[in-house]
Amino acid sequence: MKAASFEHHEPTTVEEAVSLLESLDEPTILAGGQSLVPMLRFRLARPDTVIDINGIDSLEYLHEEDGYLRIGALARHADVEDTDVIADRYGSFADAAPLIADPQIRNQGTVVGSMAQADPKGDWGSVLIAHDGEVTARGPDGERTIPVDELFLLPYDTSLMDDELLTEARVPAPVEGEGSAYHKLKRKTGDYAMAGVAARLVLDDDGRIEDAGIGMTAVDITNARAADAEAHLEGERPSADLFEEAGELAAEASNPESDEHGDAGYKERMVDVLTQRALGDAAERAGAVKRRVPQ
Amino acid sequence: MSSESDNTTEPTEYQHDDDGGPQPEKHCGHGRGGMGEEVTRKEDKRFITGRGNYVDDIKKPRMLHCEIVRSPHAHARIEDIDGSRAMALDDVVAVLTADDLLEHGLATMPTLMDDTQDVLVNDKVKFQSQEVAAVIATDRYAAKDGAEKVEVEYDVLDPVIGAEEALEDDAPVIREELDDQDDNHIFDWETGDAEATDAVFDAADVTVEEQMEYQRLHPAPIETCGCVADWDPGDDKMTVHMTSQAPHAHRTLFSQVSGIPEHKVRIVSPDVGGGFGNKVPIYPGYVVAAAASYVLERPVKWVEERSENIQTTGFARDYDMTGELAATENGEIKGVKVDVLADHGAYNAAAQPSKFPAGFFNIFTGSYDIEAAHGSLTAAYTNTAPGGVAYRCSFRVTEAVYLIERMVKVLADELDLDPAEIRRRNFIPSDAFPYESATGWNYDSGDYEKALDKALEMADYDHYREEQQRRIEEDADKLIGIGISSFTEVVGAGPGKQCDIAGIEMFDSADLRVNPTGNAVLRVGVQTQGQGHETTFAQIIAEELGMDVDNIVVEHGDTDTEPYGLGTYGSRSTPVAGAAAAVAARKVRDKAKSIAANELEAAEEDIEWDRESGEFHVAGAPERSITITEIAAGAYMNHPGSEEPGLEATNYYDPPEMTYPFGSYIVIVEVDRETGEVDFEKFVAVDDCGNRINPMIIEGQIHGGLAQGIGTAMMEHVTYDDNGNVTGGDFMNYLLPTAKEIPNFDTGHTVTPSPHHPIGAKGVGESPTVGSPPAIVNAVVDAMSHSGVSHVEMPMTPDAVWEALDEAELTLEPSANVDFAFDTSEEPADD
CATH class of the missing domain: 3.30.43 (Uridine Diphospho-n-acetylenolpyruvylglucosamine Reductase; domain 2)
Structure with a gap:
């Protein structure tokens, strides 16, 4: 170099x-x-x-605290892969981490760094969207919290001020009946996503979807929320038909471009596929039991 | 080999050993590391412990660094170059342009195809990232800073991208500086018998045709190209440590280009991190570094960045091919035709060692006994980097194997025949060797059906055919595809009468010196970039002299000490230099007999060599024996008056023929109908490279080559946009497979020795790169051929496969296909 x-x-x-x-x-x-x-x-x-922040020891953490999963600015992708509470309770995080880049890069790259980078092909932005996450920024006037939906403005552009340092990303700790998943399509290890979808579902005591979150990777100018699909899921019971409709709505909400990773029509179709797959895994992890539809 | 060439197999003087040479699967057996033993690689200790010594590890006192200024445009006239702002930087020592090189006659250099390439552009840029100027500075960062400050004014011209566009009447002429060049056409080439082939096609029951592109690839060795040039004005000697696959040939070329006498040029190829054909050509960076060292009288280092390597050094393939087969209705292939459009880039710089412009492409009859064949080829200049190197293959064999193995699958589908069965019906029979093909090649030995049968068994072929059918009938989410490739390679150039580099015939050499204490040094004219020569060649000597493999050191890569050789590529090291090593050892063994006779006080004709024990003994009295160690002492301390002292021999080996390794690969894939993703379910590779020297090294070679085959079939492609910008010019866009993308390989082998090689061996390092891409493509096509898909272009990315599925109406509507019941920790109830 x-x-x-x-x-x-x-x-x-x-x-x-x-x-x-x-x-x-x-x-x-x-x-x-x-x-x-x-x-x-x-x-x-x-x-x-x-400004090399690797010497700031106070930013090296990744744990559950006060009802949140808190990810300090120096927590590496590899830390997400290797943390028990994530493997046990945060399906989408556990799915996404090993799909990022390659092991050498995962030992260096950070979750918070990729939020600040705001690359629409980054994976963590979608996961945070699905979990209704937020980030903490520290500036000369103190600390403020930015919901993830207000963070990404344009490719590589965030609502952070020039004098603010992103110190933490966090998501609410999962409740009873919650499950999440991340699915990503890429050409090889180390490649960016052709498309990716994070999904999170909360089922109530009755088995209905109480809350749904869907974030999409590499199919818009920023990581994007599939709001119509989320709204369509809420209040319903998980079913093949429901997830197919949600998949279509997510695909409609996506806005991919043709590039070396694939043509736009293909990517839109893949949003549909990946949404259904992620919803399927999320529902299962939320405690729903999969039953194959007779064909 | 053209059809008119002399193809008779003349046995060489050393063809047969006195005991018949090592036999298949039964070698010396002395346990000291001879033929067939899995000796741990001698070179690995230094690599694993970080003690390798690559070009970029070399540091010399007062060494300067070279950075090349490259054109952002693909086609542009240079109006002006101003290096004054670069020269103003403290650490910049010099800025070189074509004008500076002209003074020393170094502004241009010959390519390996006798074209003339600018070292630094004198007038017109012909491809993006072409070398325009060079900055020499005291460290590499300063050199890069300086390169950014060089101001170049360009008059941008319309670029010509793509061979077809290049040959259009109104295409801008790229090489207008050449006499008589008023278009972008380079050459036409024809092979075989057009009339006979047409006749066979006219009479055929069935013919098939398919167009296929072998996309532009880059060999992408992990170590990029580079050198440290060091002109010593005291000795008037130029020493260049460089990433070279052919140090001796490069010495001759360096001498010819620079005018420095050859005995005052030393090329050293130290540890080299992969070559794959990329390090056969001479590149402008080497010449610039040498010129700068000469002018500045200081050592100068030039090492490419990754994107410079991919964007400017020798690419591979880029053949647009149309194949046709003629056959009887029961699948007997009568004729093959092929027409090729070849993109050679801005200069004709193919690393082409045969006497034919498309190299060994006319091996396209493959493993099959085909009556008539005809090939035609047109090559064109385009505004892209020059190349056409033999990426881990004999030149253009890969394209030929791809063509014939794809076409056989196309024919099998047309006739609704099993692809294994159609191959069986057309193989050259094992008793037909030596076999002369319709295009004039003389195959040494083969048993193709045996290798295929073994592969079919290993792959559990019948089971997967049933599983494939079951999935089709059940409309399953994932389809099964089974691909076969039963390839034949042609490797081991020479013979010198057919193969040369810049006129130098392609023999190779070995120089074996046994020391008084019984150990030995073997110097070879070939060079290693990871092939394991330091082990394999030592094993040949261990086998032939009964020595312990640990007592033999193999040296290579330094033109001051090694005998002249043509280098390592085209799987030629074992066929040529391996033969030279065996012959040199046998010469030593002959001399050893007279010393043994002296030591054992017996007549020389009564001394016998016993391959099993690795010892010499008196005929009829095996207890009166002597080892090579004792003989070595005798050679120096008690030599018989009839012989010169010492124990050494040299051999320059010109092979009588090429060798023809072969194999059968079977690839079983699962194709996801929702996403187009391809998963490897099973990957079987059965190779036959004749007698095997080190099975572990062969296995390693096979694994590496299969990985490259997967890269070729699934992801690699050097792409350009319409303006000639390289869009696949770094590892973010030129995708190489990693361990994660590589499935488990089931490897197997058969042994059909080469009848003309002293130890019955053939080359093997390139078989997997050559043989696997058609097996992989055949597998993906096979998953869809029941719906009429006949071809999918490489690289078969998920979206490309999905498009093929979609056209065949095989895609699935995205569907969750499952319903859910909420788990209340009791029996799931129906909703």
Whole structure:
């Protein structure tokens, strides 16, 4: 790698990082470097200053606390893969983590970093959408919480201020009768998604869908919510017909472009397929029992 | 080999050993690492412990770094180059352009096909990322900073992308600087007998035709190309450590291009991280680094970035082929025709060692006894990087094998015959060897049916055919496809009468020196990029002299110490240099006999060599024996007056013929009707490379090549947009398979020795890359052929397969297909 030269800062506290953000001219934050390092290597990114937050120990956490799954800014994708509470209770997270990039990158790349990167082909944005997640930003005036639906504006563009540091991503801890899943279609390990869908369902005591969340990857200018599909599911009992309708609604809500990953019509169709598959797994994990429809 | 060439198999002087040579599956058996033993690779210790020494590991005092300024345009005239802003940077030492190279006669260089390529563009850019200028600086970052500051003014021209477009009447002429070149046509080539083939087609019960593209690939070795050039003005000597698959040939070419006498040029190919044909050509970066070192009198390092490697160095394939078969109604193939449109890029720079412009493509009759064959080919210039290298194959064999193995499947479907059965009906019979094909090749040995039968059994073929039918009948979500490829390769160039590089005939060499203490050094003219030569060649010597494999060291890659050779590619190392090593060992053994006679006080004619024990003994008195170690001591300390002291021999081996390894691969896939995703259910590879030297290394070679075959069939493609921008020029867009995409391989083998090779061996390293893509495509097509699908183009990405399913009305409406009941921890009740 032959990056252009830059000034490298290593704060050890969030306060120090925020004051650097405020004082330096257009700095870039380095966490796992999953996206930044290749951009430096191609010299597509040419920052004068880089604030490397890897020395901020207080951001290294991933745990359930106060009714949330809290993911600190230095929790790596590999940490998500290796954390028991996620394997036990957060199906969509457990599905998504091993599908990201390759093991070397998962050891470096962070969940919060990919939220800040706001790549529409990123996986975590869809998972957070399905879980009605939010992120915490710290700036000179203190801390604020941004719901995920208000975070992504455009490809690689978020509602974060220039002097704000994203410190945490979190989702509400699952309730009784909740299940989630993530399905992704890609050409190979390490490749971005051709399309991906995260789904979350909460079933009530009666077996009806009390709450539904569906987030979509790589089929719009940002990670996107399939709101009509969610609304269509709520109040109904899971069934093949219902999920087929939800799949169609999600596909209609998607807005993919043709590119090297596949043609737009194909991707839209895949949103339908992946939505149904993710809903199927989510329903099963929520405690519903699968029964094959006689053909 | 053209049909008029002399194809008689002349036995060489050393063809037969006095004891008949190693026999199939029964080698020396002395347990010291001879033929057939799974000796652990000697070279792995240094690789695994991080002690490999690659070009980019080399650091020399006062060494400078070279970065190349490349054109963003595919077709443009250079109006002006201004390096002053780069020169103004503190660490930049020089900016070189074509004008600077002209002074030293280095502005252009010959390609391996006698075309002339700009080292740095003098007038007109002909492909994106072509070399325009070079910046030399004190470190690699500064060199890159400097390259960004070089200002180039371009007059952008319309690019010509695609061979078909290039041959249109109104296409812009890319190579207008060439005399008599007023279009983009390079050459036409014809092979076989057109008239006889037409006659066979006219009389045929059935004919089939299919168009197929072998897409542009890149060999993509993990180590990119690079060099450290070091001109020593004290000795007037140029030393270049470079990523070279052919150091001696490159020395000769370097000398010819630079005017430095050949004995003052030293090429060293240190550890090389994969070649696959990509490191056979000379690239401008090597010449620029050498020129800069000469001018600046300091060592200069040039190492490509990944995208430079993919975008500018030798690509492979890019053949648009139309195949036709003529057959009887019971599937007996009578004739084959093929027409090819070849995209050669901006220069004709194919790494083509045969005397024919499309290399060994006329092996397209494959494993089948076909009466008549005809091929025609047209090659064109386009505004894309030059290439057409032999990516892990003999030149253009891969395309030929793909064509015939795909066409056999097309014919089988047309006649509703089992693809295994139709192959059986057409194989060259095992008793027909040596066999001369309709295009003039002289096959050495083969038993194709045996390999196919073994593969069918390993694949549980009948079971999967039943399962395939069951899924079709039950309208299952996932279809089964079974693909077969029963390929024949032609590897091991020479013979010199048919194969050369820049006029140098393609022999190879070995120089064996046994030391007084009984160990030995073998120097070979070939070079290794991961093939395991340091082990395999030592095993040949262990076999032939009864030595312990640990007592033999193999050296390669340094032109100052190794005998002249033509390098490693086209699976030629074992067929050619392996033969030379065996012959050199036998020469040593001959001399050893006279020393043994002296030591044992017996007549030389009474001394016998025993392959089993690896010892020499007196005839009729096996207890009077002596080992090569004791003989070595005698050669230096007690040599008989009748012989010179010492114990060494050299052999330059010009093979009488190529060798023809073969095999049968069976691939079973599951195709997802909702997504178009393809999963490998089973992957069987039965190979026959004659006598096997190290089965473990062969297995490793097969695994690696199959992985590359999967990359070819499923994901790899160097793509361009209409403006000539490379859109598949890095590993985010040029997709290589990883371990996750590679299924478990079931490998097997048969042994049909080569009758003309001293140890009965054939090359094997490339069989899997050549043989597997048609098996994989045949499998995917087979999953859909009941609905009329006859072809799917590579790479078979999920969306491409889904399109094929959709056209055949085989896609499934997305469906959950399951209902749900809520689990109240009791028996699920109906809703």
